[in-house]
Amino acid sequence: MKKTTGRRRGMLQRMALCAALALGVAAMAHARAAESVTVAVWGSSPAEVAAFDEAAAAFTRSTGIAVHKQVIEDKYQDVIKSRFAANNPPDVFYLDASEAPVLIESEVLESLELTPSDQADFYPQFLQAFRGRDGKLYGLPKDYSTLALYLNPRLLRQAGYRPDDVPRDFNGLMRFAQTLQARLPRGVAAMIIDKDLARHLAALETSGQPLIGADGRARFVGNAAAYAYLNQLVTGHVLKYLYSPKDDLGADWPGAAFGTQRTVMMMEGNWVQPALKHDYGDVPFITREMPTVNQRRQTMAFVVGYAVPRRAKNKAAGLRFARFMTGSGMRLWASASGTLPTRRSVEAAMQLRDAPGLTAHVTGAAYATVWSRGIELPILNTNFGNQFQAAFSGSKSLQQALEKAEAVSNREIERQR
């Protein structure tokens, strides 16, 4: 008898245990569902991943909302658009300023307001990039990068120059590059140039005449200053003191060309610094503000913000997360991830202006042009890039390229309306 009851009792205990376990699991799942926020981010460096997790943990601690991270490791814009199309958007997600107008125009984003004091803390043009045509704010800028002039002092010295000899203005810089090239060994470029419009829009609009009209239409032709600037780039390539990193040096991105000391100068964003330190630690570099064009200071700013979909499942939690990460959490995020904060108060608190190598980038923020110009930007960028590349590689005249770029862009813009 004894043995059977023993076995029966053992079974009862096991059943009780299972029941408890099932309850526990349900409760936990339930708890998770109570208050959680799904954040979609793109693939990023280990430092940024750690920084995000740290900031997210801080958010959970202070609000009790669990953060569920979705990492879209490639073609981020395409996937996000598909998510919206399938009405399955995340609660809050990274939004690049250049992509903002399209989503704002589609009226799928939640508008969010800032107190006047908060508004004043952000760089005005960064906020403006996330405003819709109705003036409402649809995204909170979280960090940014600006372009700066990178010099390799060692190569300069080998060519008999000192960093201070490098002119501050664009025309001077071009002449300097030409003379410098003569003294450089074969296969080393005085300067590498990226042909994207995203790098030159600010310089092209220093004459006050916009390259892209208020109505979003292209005005590439009939802008003498812009033509002059672009022509300098083309002649630089023809006379072989301005190189294209991919076509001429076989480097798949500018950082590689600079890191392997095959160019003395380049105009790049601060994103290049982690890669330079990580892969090319021994290569010295000095950063300078971008050269002035038509006596006006210019640089491009690439801003990323948080945005909340209007039909997000946990919209409130999404908004709280966005406000936290661009508010009290910004300091933690900026210092841990090494990105530049979009709030001037945080920038000052971190004394970024005198951080080595970042001074030029941070000072540039004040006068930077944000790479974001309405829903027509993708069309303008593709067509400009396509045609300018032909001019740059010499298979078409610059004037023809600009005319074609403008004509094609405007027709496509017309069709888009």
Place this chain on the structure above:
Amino acid sequence: MSRKSYANGALYLMLSAYSLLTLAPFIWAILTSLKSPREIAEAASVWPQAPTLAAYETILHGPFYQWLWNSFMVATAVTLLNVLFNTMAGYALARFQFRGRGLLFQALMLLIMVPSQVTMIPAYMIVARLGLVDTHLSVILTSAASIAYIFMMRQFFVNFPAEIEEAATLDGSGPLHRFFRIVLPMAKPALATQAIFVFMGIWNEFMKPLLFISTVDNYLLTQGLNAVAKQYAKSSSWNLIMAGSIISILPILSMYIALNRRFLNINDQSSGIK
């Protein structure tokens, strides 16, 4: 003897030369995976000056094994489903006589002519509505059958010797019995070919996991390796990409070597070229 050995010599020469040509990218990928990003950028020499396993170490840690297991599970499930469904469909289209067969075949052919760029988003919508997002089931179900391989199997069965089947029909064996007992065993080369291509297709699939799966732990191998390789947003570290492609090739290569005995039954009376 000379005329024959000359022809054979030329044959071996051509084959060996072409084999080396096809080997080049593979070896090149291995060498690049041993280089540091700096050395790759300098592109000084093909041979790695300072070979390092850093790329493999970066990849072979943490979630890698989880991704490998996810990919293996999904690929095996998809391959089994595909081989079964596609072969059955191909067999039906080739051997059964029914009204509308030609029309059905043409309709299927029409479907694969539509570029995936426009069908991917609606497919994602369907998967989302089925609540399958971020599950492996989404990838498995959406690729459980493929018209391309239904088409291939149909073409294999068209020339299939009918006598054996006709004999089986006379013995009163039903279509299912005939299919599994007689047709499949004889269609081994075609089945092996299909299994390899389906497995490889889903193993290297890029778009579906990217769209359907977003939690890092659920990643499939290609997705994971791509994420690791594209850590520094603007620069893709080619040593990681190459190391990733080498690692993801090994399972397919081993499966291929195991299976290629099938579609190449090297028996004596294979057609001689002497």
Place this chain on the structure above:
Amino acid sequence: MSLASLARRVRVPRGAAISAYAFLLPALLVVGLFTLAPIAYALFVSVQKMDLVSGRHTFVGLRNLAYLVEDDKFWAACHNTLVYVAVVVPLQTALAMVLACAINGKIRFKRGYVTLLFLPTLTSSAAMTMIFMWLFNNNGLVVLFLQERLGISINFLGDPRWALGIIMLMNVFSTIPHFMVVFLAGLQEIPASLYEAARLDGAGPFSRHWEISVPQLMPITFYVLTMGLIGCFQVFDQAFILSGGEGGPENATLTFTLLIYHFAFKNYNTMGLACALAVVLTVIIFCATLILNRFVRADGANR
């Protein structure tokens, strides 16, 4: 396609229709749900002006088509794709068949060769692209070789005339093994006695393959040509990677699918154009396969 008139292969009673559909059911279910439905949706969208993200759409009928025809990018893509198909499809089919027939003969290290020749299909397209970029960029192996030895300098990646050629080369190189293996499997089905009879008839190695392998492989060749056509008309990855998704120098590597991709994802409010272009491309491919079927019969030559 005149496939409908298939001769009776297996004299099976009316019950065949039921068992046939039973065999077809699982595949049709999957295809119906995840291929047919999306295509129906795309067809619907092809006559709308639609914003993908918000889903807002208004009926515009054939205006999408009108826009396409006016757009010179459409004609550039059309030209590039047709040239691409005309070069790549015959080349890859012929080479794949020649290799398969060569390997299928009585040679040693047969399995070694098959494994070696299969590698390009295994090598990921990223690796393949990088190698081609490394070989053909202005500072790369080929360009330097040409410049020093023959004094001609070609900017392969930058020059519109050559960029498409590089992509063709890459495509042929990586798809040959795939089709070679398919041909190999096809060759296994041909009874060895046919080749022996031909040897007795005095046919040499080449005429043996021309007179027996080629005709007997016709259904497989039809498959390879058709899939080759579809694959090349829909070429996307190589063009995307090599040109960074922009369509290369002056639209030289712009293909239909790249243009569809731009309309679908890049521009605002042009999802309708993407679907319209997808329909146009499907019709073009369908006509191409119709023409193909005139020369290579899907059901082989034995009937």
Place this chain on the structure above:
Amino acid sequence: MTQVILRNIALAYHGQPVLNDINLEIAPGEFCVFIGPSGCGKSSLLRLIAGLEEVSDGILSIDGRTINDVPPAERNIAMVFQSYALYPHMTVYDNMAFGLTRQKLARAEIERRVMEAARILQLEPLLARKPGALSGGQRQRVAIGRAIVKKPKVFLFDEPLSNLDASLRAQTRLEIARLHRELNSASMIYVTHDQVEAMTLADKIVLLRPAADAQGRSNVAQIGTPLELYHQPANLFAAKFIGTPAMNFLNASLAALTPDGISALLQGRACPVAVDGAELAADAALTLGIRPEHMVLGQGGWQGKIVHIEALGEHSYVHLDWADGQPTLIAKTQDEGLRLGETVAFALPAAALHAFRSDGVALRRLQFKPST
């Protein structure tokens, strides 16, 4: 006139011997049949003559010309495959014309030959059809037609009738025999496992046994005319193989030599056998053999109990257990009065008996009706 000579031919697959020390001459116009159990290498020998297999050793010659290394097409031979091996994608006409086009003959000549072969084989109505649309018999005739048009010196047949049903097989057998008469200059080599085909078609039969059984000796068991193999099997293997149902065997030993043969000791009694026992050792162990059709029932000095009766219509086969330790005997009889279990007398006529030494070699028989 064609003379096919095989001298010490050997063939091995990856070291495994298939044919060993084959010596054979096929006279011009002769119909020679290779027969033997499966795996005895008869098809390999045929393929070797055709050039589809490489000779491992020995000399193969036609009309005195050694053709070991001559490619198949230049050996002036034609072969009909067991599976017919017709080119499925070619019409009947093209199938038959294919060989001739390879020899670059004039179009008119090709057409003349093809039409003539089609006439002989009644294939005219089928010339435009493809093999897929033909019946087994029609495909068989096209395969023969393809061989005829080449006007070869030697025809090779590899079990051509095995895929046909019984009635068609008999009809085609007659056609092949007729063909042989019409093309009397060409010799024919025919492989089969069917004894009836061998006995009815052959001028000369080559009986082969598997190389493994031949223990290093030639796997040719016997060469001779059909009747020679029937009446005078050279060894136990030949005796067992030829004749259906097979010959009966009885264990005995030599008692004494007699003027017209020998007297064997069988179950303790004397049994006269008309064979030449000259070089036999005293009381050497013997195996006697008698064909069921030569057994005489109802009379004679021996007795046996009927254990089984196979009634085949105009005759039947009776199975007799007659002594323990001796195999059951089968006798052919027209007598329908026999019942299962009955004991019946039977006689073993001396002239009908065969005798084999312990090593299996047969003793020369003194009386048998020699083949005419």
